[in-house]
Amino acid sequence: MVSIDDVARLAQVSTATVSRALSGRGTVSAATRERVLRAADRLGYVVSAAASSLATGRTRNVGVVVPHIDRWFFSTVLGGVAAGLGPRGYDITLYAVPEDAEARRAVFETAVRRRRVDAMIAVSLKLDDDETRSLLELDLPVIAIGGPNPRLATLAVDDDAVGRTAARHLLDLGHRRIAHIGAAPEFDREFRIPTQRRQGFEATLADAGVSLTTALFAPADFTLEGGARAATQLLRERDRPTAIFAASDEMAIGAVLAARDAGVRVPEDLSVVGVDGHELGEFFHLTTIDQRPHGQGERAAAEVLRALEPTASAAAPADDVPLSAASEASWSQEVGHGERGAGRGRAGVLPFELVVRETTAPPAG
Amino acid sequence: MVSIDDVARLAQVSTATVSRALSGRGTVSAATRERVLRAADRLGYVVSAAASSLATGRTRNVGVVVPHIDRWFFSTVLGGVAAGLGPRGYDITLYAVPEDAEARRAVFETAVRRRRVDAMIAVSLKLDDDETRSLLELDLPVIAIGGPNPRLATLAVDDDAVGRTAARHLLDLGHRRIAHIGAAPEFDREFRIPTQRRQGFEATLADAGVSLTTALFAPADFTLEGGARAATQLLRERDRPTAIFAASDEMAIGAVLAARDAGVRVPEDLSVVGVDGHELGEFFHLTTIDQRPHGQGERAAAEVLRALEPTASAAAPADDVPLSAASEASWSQEVGHGERGAGRGRAGVLPFELVVRETTAPPAG
DNA sequence: CTGAAAGCGCTTACAG
DNA sequence: CTGAAAGCGCTTACAG
Secondary structure, X not given: OOOHHHHHHHHOOOHHHHHHHHHOOOOOOHHHHHHHXXXXXHHOOOOOHHXXXXXXXXXXXXXXXXXXXXXXXXXXXXXXXXXXXXXXXXXXXXXXXXXXXXXXXXXXXXXXXXXXXXXXXXXOOOOOHHHHHHHHHOOOOEEEEOOOOOOOEEEEEOHHHHHHHHXXXXXXXXXXXXXXXXXXXXXXXXXXXXXXHHHHHHHHHHHOOOOOOHHHEEEEOOOHHHHHHHHHHHHOOOOOOOEEEEOOHHHHHHHHHHHHHOXXXXXXXXXXXXXXXXXXXXXXXXXXXXOOXXXXXXXXXXXXXXXXXXXXXXXXXXXXXXXXXXHHHHOOOOOOOOOOOOOOEEEEEEOOEEEOOOOOOOOOO | OOOHHHHHHHHOOOHHHHHHHHHOOOOOOHHHHHHHXXXXXXXXXXXXXXXXXXXXXXXXXXXXXXXXXXXXXXXXXXXXXXXXXXXXXXXXXEEEOOOOXXXXXXXXXXXXXXXXXXXXXXEOOOOOHHHHHHHHHXXXXXXXXXXXXXXXXXXXXXXXXXXXXXXXXXXXXXXXXXXXXXXXXXXXXXXXXXXXXXXXXXXXXXXXXXXXXXXXXXXXXXXXXXHHXXXXXXXXXXXXXXXXXEOOHHHXXXXXXXXXXOOOOOOOOOEEEEEEOOHHHHHOOOEEEEOOHHHHHHHHHHHHXXXXXHHHHXXXXXXXXXXXXXXXXXXXXXXXXXXXXXXXXXXXXXXXXXXXOOOXXXXXX
16 A cells, blocks of 8 residues: 555655645645655555544544435435535445434444544434434534434424425415325324424414314325325315325325326326425426425535535635525525524524426316 | 543553453453443543554445435445444445546545545446556455446346346246337446346347347336336337336336326236336336345445455354355245356356236236 | 654554 | 553644
């Protein structure tokens, strides 16, 4: 393995000078820098991560903690994080939080504390006190995306507003018998997001004098199949809903397919609106509330970079907009929003957008 | 931050003894070990990754290089890798290979060479000579999953056999007019896998005297939408195919939906078989050739562990089967297979399985 | 602008 | 079984 000494020897300077020339920190004459760069290039020298980390305390690595790595939402967010961090020379290490309590503990007690990273991004996680403390004790920038963690700086879509937007869209179309496919209670324990969507949704319906009875709520597991099952059940009611709001696009698509199978036309007999901005939504012409998960990841990456390299991000104007203004700017017209970041530590509000396609229309009657 | 010195002080031993007690390497009296463990626990000490790496040369970290992190296949493989490595205390760092040539170079020239990892797993990548060399020069275990890289130890499904199996299934059902949805040429440049599937497929058809004419081949982009478009086109032919083999489940599902939209019944009027084992396949009752991507990731993880910890894996009997035997054992009966690992460096053959569900049946005639 | 040297936090022969 | 000390490959005050 080629080390800094090899480069120093070839360039006929000290290792200190090599370090300065390569890192750009400190001063080196143009001629010397040239010589060092050439030598490093010739030898294919790349600084050792471990040695550099030990000396500087910086790893050029960001940890991302996710509950699942193979579900669409999380891998999409991860893609956004990677897109934001990769070009800036940061690596990403992945911490998948296991179901098993013992293994989960190990992630927070050990893996995370090895100090392999300069910052952490936690996605849609509900962390208990110990876990939160583990993260905070790292004394590193920690950004949460979603998840109810009052003690963490959180970037989150206003899920209450998402629910309100869905309700308003359906009400505006003239629907009055409106159902909801949301999270089963066990499922929601972890995420809590669906509940907020539901609350905003219900509140807006209530304001319009429309009630979401038990018969009009069907719990599901956020999969296409679960959504289809839930919709099938809802469509079996004697007084069938004319519209369904599903708390995810996959469930919404399941509902569309189930309706089709049941001979119920969409949108003539049934309107369906989802949440996410799932790539399949376009194919199914799904009306949805797009929460741009890729953008969420990019945004978290930008926050991390801002925290890690205050000067560098000041130099990059695009990133230099304060949190709230940045989200404001990208909010489209159709977007409603509730109270900003209430109850959250230094929160950032993420944009969402109602995308009206062909699964919603006025009710037939 | 609590360091090994703090623990040593509290336990009243030297740092050397702390290191030995905590790592389990070297000998420490039971009493001393107890004391050290208690001290470490009390202080919440976790060894610093950088310091430990620098001293030992081991990072307890495995790199995974993928072309896309947010596509189903790759995130599922990644999930398998994480499932295999996490419990053994390894972290995973993610290298997403960008489209952009410049950025791609940076990944292989710089990111990968920072020696942040003990081993590398490259998923479905076609690497050029320089990239391959970069990986090999790391002088670390490198395992490829799929992808045509003769110089890398590769775990791969026998895609020729996959194609043969699909063809045989459809022929056995009595189909003679059989179409294929495969990769567009540009798309296949990167992966080359689809071509092999197609070759095995065509060869088997040819052996049965059935030919795959140009009119019966439709290229697509491996998305559901692309599959639907391709199928729509195929079904427009005057002499319509009675069966379609799609080179991925997402394309196959697209074909099923397109057929439905065109009023073509599945499987009565059209049989469809895919490849992958996509989670949505079950919902759509799709007949498919399951290549178990999660298992592929686990398998790669096992190979990496075998290389990194020869003794440890010898102690775990389940992992101790030689490559070829392991795959043999897990091959199910329905599985055909061609020549093993021909032309590949120390290759391992990954199992696949024909899963017959409800989108294939004898042709109506 | 450049170099000698200390130090980052561990691990591991080497002695005892 | 245990400790003193060298060393892993960098970086960064500190001098000059």
